[in-house]
Amino acid sequence: MTGWAKDPRRPALVRALLPLLKDSCPADGRGYGGAFELRLPDEEVARLGGVELLRSALRAAARELGWRVESFARAGTIHGTMAGVRDLREPPPDTAAAVEAHWERRLRAAVELGSRSRPADAPLPPGATDWDALAAAFRTAHARALDATGPTAPRTPQG
Secondary structure, rough: OOHHOOOOOOOHHHHHHHHHHHOOOOOOOOOOOOEEEEEEEEHHHHHOOOHHHHEEEEEEEEOOOOOHHHHHHHHOOOEEEEEEEEEEEOOOHHHHHHHHHHHHHHHHHHHHHOOOOOOOOOOOOOOOOHHHHHHHHHHHHHHHHHHOOOOOOOOOOOO
16 A cells, blocks of 8 residues: 555545546446546645645545546646546446447547637537536535545545
C-alpha cells in the first residue's frame, strides 16, 4: 500500500468521483465500458493533494465499481493536470453492443472536434466531452463530499 491510500483527503475525493465514474458508463452497459478523464488547473490539483493522490482516488473509485482499471495522470500539460481511468473488463454479450456503440459515439465526437475549427459558442457534437462542465461537476461533488463528512472522516459504504 502506498502512502496515498492512507491520505486523509482521499476518501472525500473517492466519494466525489464515484457518481462521475458511474455516469461515464453507457446507459445500457450495466456498469461496463466506463472511462473518465478530469482536466483541472495544476494549482487546483496541488490544493487537492497532488496529481498522484488524484490518480489514487480515481483508481480506488473505479475499483469500488468493480472495474479492472487502467489509469493515467500527468500535470503540466497544455490542459493543466489530466487524470483518468478506464474500465478494461470485457462486457457480457448482452451489453457488448451498447458498450461498443457508446465508444463509437465518443470516438466519432473526438475526431470531429479535432478535425475542424469550431467557434467557442458552437454546440459540442453528440458524445463529446464538455471539459469545463465535467470539472464543475467534480468540484460540486467534492464540495458535497467534504460537507457531508469532512475531509478526514471515514467513508461510509456506497449503496
